[in-house]
Every structure is written in structure tokens, then in C-alpha cells.
Amino acid sequence: MPNHQQLVEIASAISTAAEKLNDFYDEEALELRFPGGKPTNEQGQTISQALEAVLQLQRMLLGPLGSIMSLSGGLFDLASLHIIHDFEIAKHVPTEGTVTVAELASSCGIPHVHLRRILRNAMTNRIFTEPVPDTISHTLISSRLAHDPVMRATVGMLADEMFPAAACLSRAMRKYGTSMKPTDTAWALANDAHRPMVEELEAEHPERAAQFAAFMKYNWSVQQPLQPLIDNFDWAALGVQHIVDVGGGMGHASIALAKAFPDLTFTVQDFEKVVKTGERMFLEETQEQPELRNRVRFMAHDALEDQPIKGAGVYLLRSVLHDWPDENCVAILQSLVPALKKGATVLINDYVMPGPGELDLLAERRARSLDLTMTSLFNARERESSEWEPLFEKADSRFQFRGVKPCLINKTGVPTKRLLSIIQSTWIG
């Protein structure tokens, strides 16, 4: 039985946090809005502590069986969101005013009897409202489902890719055991696919491939600031050097580093389609900056093929290896070997999985869910601190491992364990 004192203590911790945040709650936007666009570290901590206390209170109020049973609600929250996304229901509801369930059923092609129950389930999450029986209008959340591209890409990723894959994870483990192949995934089982996810989407479901790209663009630019990479490695000490940004995407990291360190030059490598877009955007944005333009180049290159740029000072792999199983990571490191000069650094900037209880509960839940997402979709994973050195050892004994350094948010030394860590190895030739 919950102890009453504890219940009151937890509830009052929530209340104290709510008082601190109250002035920042925007009732129209239904969210916290902070000056400068984001919370301070202290406000961020208050939010995490309050959310953790809410989860704890909920667990105590529901008890063990009730807590497990309540997970079933989440399943059908996702299932109804999937249907809303799949049938584009939000787009068929007028921006202002109402539509009847019957009209909506006919315009979306869903049987009336199902649609009403699906919408009423969604309404328990404040997605749509029913001001008069059998008529539907938007809430703020449902109207964002219709009009906000970030919200649509996020829901699409959850509903189309992650939700069906999560349901197949156990089956995939039975079927594929310890296979590390990027094709032996829960996602492949859920989609009856025989290619890795991105290839299959591009070949068979271009609209879902675009949705995945949009989701990554948002998640990536919002969640992974570049300053920690700039601050946590001594780039200035390299002097005049060339840096190869392997799997560099649109070149964000190289461009930020090139701006900060004028002696460095960069080659951004990625698949052809990616570097073409990255190069076009870079050239558009730097019309007035010829000096910067001259220091960043783009090149199509598959990281699994031998590295064509020989003798660079640093080969950077930022958030590339967490997309790949161990075998492929080893192959990517080996493909660098023919290009490495003595003393060259291979610098990995990637997630490092925290140990149990190292982060606050919500941050840990996010990290663990990202880890299982990587497994379900790609047969990849987030590696713990001790799991990086063996990759280099397997790749070549001439790599000298330099260690894993968790990134600090800036030089003031505030640790932010959610950010990518710096993992370094030197080629001793």
C-alpha cells in the first residue's frame, strides 16, 4: 500500500515544480514557452523532475497490475493515431467549424461505425473534439496534425515505422537470433521487406522515405547542437589540416567547424543524393563567403568502400556508426586504413549509452527507446562506453584507442549526458 506521506511528498514536489514553471505556460499554444526559445538548464531540470514525479505518482496510484494494464491504453493511442495518419483524417476536418462523422467517414473511406470509436479514443488525448454528438472539430493538436509538417513527419515515423516494428521485435529475435544483418530486422518482418529500411523505403514507398528524411532533419537539427563537438576536441591544435567528414550528411558539422577554425579544410562524404542536396544548399548559403566555400567540398562516397582521400589529419564519423551493426562498423573503420597516415585521428562523435540509473528516469527512457528503435529498424544499437574499443581492435591492431569522452555542453563544464560523446583513436601505422 502506498504510504500517504510519500504520496503527499511526491504530489507536493509536482506542485513546487508547477509553481516555478507556471509563468511560462502558454495556454493558447498548450505548451511551455521560454524566452529565447528554450528552457535554461535549471528550468530543464525542473521539467524533468516534475515529469518523473508524475510517473511515480501514477505508478503508485495504479499499483503494479494497474500500471501494466494502463500500457494497453498506449497501444491503442498509437493504433488510432496510425489510422488518423494513414487516412489523413485531420486534413478532412475543416480548419474552422465542424464536420459530421458521417461526412468524414465518407470522405476518408472508413466505415462510420469504426471512425466514431477511433476518433473518440483519440479525443481522450485531446486529438479532435466533439462539440455536438456526431460532429467533429479540431483541437490545437489535431489541427497541427493537418498543417504542421514536423508534427506530421513525427506521427508518420511513429505510426508507419516504429509502431509496427516494435510489435515484431520479439518475433524477429526468435527468427533471426543474433544475426547482425541490416535486413534481419523487426521492421523488415513487419513490412515483409528484404532490403535495409532506407533502401526499401526509397524503392517501394517514396512518400515514407520523404517522411523519414523530414523526421531526421527535424530531430537532428533540433536535438544535436554542434557546439559540443567544436568545444570538446582540440581542433585548433591541428594547425593546417584536412578533415574528412565520413557520412557527413548535408555537411552541418564540417560547415560549423570550418567557420570556427579557418586553418582547416573539409571534405563531406555521403551517398550521392545526400551530398548533392548538401552541396546545393551550401553554395546557396555561402554566395557572399568565397573563403568558406573554398574550404568545404562535397563528395559522393560509400563509407564501406576504400577511403579515397589519403593523408587527412582527422576522419570524422558523426552519428554514423550507431546506424550500423558491429560487423559493418568494423568494415567502415577498415575501409579507412589504406588512407591513414601515421598520427591521423579517427574521431567518432556518437551516442554512448548510459548505465542504468545514470540519467534521470525520463532521459533514460528516451535513451533506451532510441536504442531499441535502432535495433528494430536497422539491427543497430546504441553502444555503451566499453563497446567502442573492441570495434577498433577488430578493425586493425594499429589503431590506438584514446578513450570515450562525454561531451560537455560548453566550456563552463555543465555535463549534458544526452549529447554525443567524443571517441578517439590514433593510427600508429
Ligand SMILES: C[S@@+](CC[C@H](N)C(=O)[O-])C[C@H]1O[C@@H](n2cnc3c(N)ncnc32)[C@H](O)[C@@H]1O
Ligand atoms: C544521422 S546522419 C548524420 C549526418 C552527419 N554526420 C551529421 O552529423 O549531421 C547519418 C548519415 O550517415 C550516412 N551514411 C550511413 N551509412 C553510410 C555509408 N555507408 N556511406 C556513406 N554515408 C553513410 C547517412 O546517409 C546519413 O547522412
